[in-house]
Amino acid sequence: MSAIVNANGLRKKYKSSVALDNVSFQIEPGRIVGLIGPNGAGKTTALKAMLGLTSFDGELSILGMDPMKQRHELMDQVCFIADVAVLPRWLKVHQAVDFVEGVHPRFSRERALGFLSKTKIKPESRVKELSKGMIAQLHLALVMSIDAKLLVLDEPTLGLDIIYRKEFYSNLLNDYFDEERTIIITTHQVEEVEHILTDLMFIKDGKIIIDASMEDIAERFVEVMVAPESADEARALKPIHERSVFGKFVFLYDNADQLALAELGELHNPSIADLFVATMKDEAA
Amino acid sequence: MKSVALSSFGMLLKREFWENRGSFWTLPLGIGGFFVFVTVALLTALSTVINEIDGEKFLLTRAVAAIKEVPKDQLDVLWDLNLLGSSAIYHLILLFVVFFYFLGSLYDDRRDRSFLFWKSLPISDTKTTLSKLVAGSLVAPFLWVIAIALMHVAMLIIASVLFLFSDIPVYEYLWGPADPLNVWTFMLAAYFVQAFWMLPVWGWAILASAFARSKPFLWAVAPPVLLGIVYQWITATQYLSFDFSYWQVLGNRLLGGVVPIELSIQNDSIQVGTLSFDSDGVTESPASWASVFERFGQADLWWGVAFGVVCIAAAIYIRRYRDDA
Numbered sequence: 001m002s003a004i005v006n007a008n009g010l011r012k013k014y015k016s017s018v019a020l021d022n023v024s025f026q027i028e029p030g031r032i033v034g035l036i037g038p039n040g041a042g043k044t045t046a047l048k049a050m051l052g053l054t055s056f057d058g059e060l061s062i063l064g065m066d067p068m069k070q071r072h073e074l075m076d077q078v079c080f081i082a083d084v085a086v087l088p089r090w091l092k093v094h095q096a097v098d099f100v101e102g103v104h105p106r107f108s109r110e111r112a113l114g115f116l117s118k119t120k121i122k123p124e125s126r127v128k129e130l131s132k133g134m135i136a137q138l139h140l141a142l143v144m145s146i147d148a149k150l151l152v153l154d155e156p157t158l159g160l161d162i163i164y165r166k167e168f169y170s171n172l173l174n175d176y177f178d179e180e181r182t183i184i185i186t187t188h189q190v191e192e193v194e195h196i197l198t199d200l201m202f203i204k205d206g207k208i209i210i211d212a213s214m215e216d217i218a219e220r221f222v223e224v225m226v227a228p229e230s231a232d233e234a235r236a237l238k239p240i241h242e243r244s245v246f247g248k249f250v251f252l253y254d255n256a257d258q259l260a261l262a263e264l265g266e267l268h269n270p271s272i273a274d275l276f277v278a279t280m281k282d283e284a285a
Numbered sequence: 286m287k288s289v290a291l292s293s294f295g296m297l298l299k300r301e302f303w304e305n306r307g308s309f310w311t312l313p314l315g316i317g318g319f320f321v322f323v324t325v326a327l328l329t330a331l332s333t334v335i336n337e338i339d340g341e342k343f344l345l346t347r348a349v350a351a352i353k354e355v356p357k358d359q360l361d362v363l364w365d366l367n368l369l370g371s372s373a374i375y376h377l378i379l380l381f382v383v384f385f386y387f388l389g390s391l392y393d394d395r396r397d398r399s400f401l402f403w404k405s406l407p408i409s410d411t412k413t414t415l416s417k418l419v420a421g422s423l424v425a426p427f428l429w430v431i432a433i434a435l436m437h438v439a440m441l442i443i444a445s446v447l448f449l450f451s452d453i454p455v456y457e458y459l460w461g462p463a464d465p466l467n468v469w470t471f472m473l474a475a476y477f478v479q480a481f482w483m484l485p486v487w488g489w490a491i492l493a494s495a496f497a498r499s500k501p502f503l504w505a506v507a508p509p510v511l512l513g514i515v516y517q518w519i520t521a522t523q524y525l526s527f528d529f530s531y532w533q534v535l536g537n538r539l540l541g542g543v544v545p546i547e548l549s550i551q552n553d554s555i556q557v558g559t560l561s562f563d564s565d566g567v568t569e570s571p572a573s574w575a576s577v578f579e580r581f582g583q584a585d586l587w588w589g590v591a592f593g594v595v596c597i598a599a600a601i602y603i604r605r606y607r608d609d610a
Binding site: 048051053054055071072073075076079080081082083086087088089090091092095098099100102103104105139 | 292293295296297299300303304394397398399401402404405406407408409410605606608
């Protein structure tokens, strides 16, 4: 099966900044991709380009379609949650279900009602009467009831309690994801998604600086905790980042000789958060 | 896969009703309720307080009996006038309701960012915009006419009771000559024509709603006013003259529709539609079907439609392609 997303030389300029600087990538079906980067790195612009919400230069096809020219056909196959607060406040829960059922050919009312019955959301409530966490549950219930090929989540858990955040991702994984579907997630809360991702894309200043599967990441990047007396020896092996913990140093290496490193101290895989900090810092490591 | 293409437009109309239930339905019902309440309260007060004056039949009964003075062949026109007259305030309020509805139509959901939810569903921006046009120019008037009809029914029942107490034959003077069904269907037909007549105004409001990043009201009102100032300035210099009056064109468009009644604004006078007053009083009903549909023969109406279509096309383009996220 061909790639779900195929981007080639994507460029997008705003008045004062470059949001996407000649970006190329592919996303295969059945993946959960984390698109991670600091504010203003171009994540949201990339997502908006994929959803046909903003113009761009370069080539981009989603499920073989041009998101600018075929936007509304594309929305048959693609779902997105842009932000927690985008459900209209006046809408009642049962109206939301009726509406999506009325306009979306791939929506299953039974599934939506099933998901909602596991929550405390009442059908007669208006969105404005629900808590932020319940609004996210409602939105997720609607989206998971649509048989879409691609789901795009832009900061879906922003501002939610930890309980809702955990539950959000476990629902997504258990009740929705399968090898036919593809999910793209952007988030600041890297720790919460790292165990569900299959692929990772780091984006910085409009460029993709890491694009790899989680297995490759685990092979490529390694952390070593080193006592202060061997620190210079460790620095000689060109770490991409160093930090100190309890008087010891932790060095992070990309594609280093793991046998040589093993002599310096215990090796382990860095968390995505550590990798994020290391790669997003400016080159002076 | 189910086929949702046909039902989705209906769903979009339903959504507009859900969101605007207050101004589309509750408000006209409330106005009717208020009318009925005030009428009943007034009649009760009159019949108890003024009952004893003169020691004769009480005043209210005498007032009601005045209908017997009206020539029999003019009763139908009298009732048409009554029914249409009592609905005039509705039409005036509806004009504002619809204008503000359109001003918010493509703006409110961008302000609260819920447009991203609507845009996540497979509905084209053309369909969305057209559903709002239809909701404001046809669905809202339809619901308001139903509310007017309910008010009329209540009022006619009150009148019947009053006639009974005043020894006036109810059928002969009320249910015979009055033809409320004709008045209601006339109003619906007039609103159908009105939708075309007002298309340039509604299209302009929808465009302002799609275009404005804030204050759509200002974007809708300021340009025509500024254009008027430029027009005044040019005519004052007398280098150029026009064979039309800008303000007359604008005024005619806003107030010269067929609802509630045809008003035509001349240079120095306002003429009230097709009402003809002569020595016998009003002899012709203002519910004139022919004169309403004659509008479709006027070039004026079609120029307006053309302008409206351009505005709506521009609004759809902005809704689709401008990056508002």
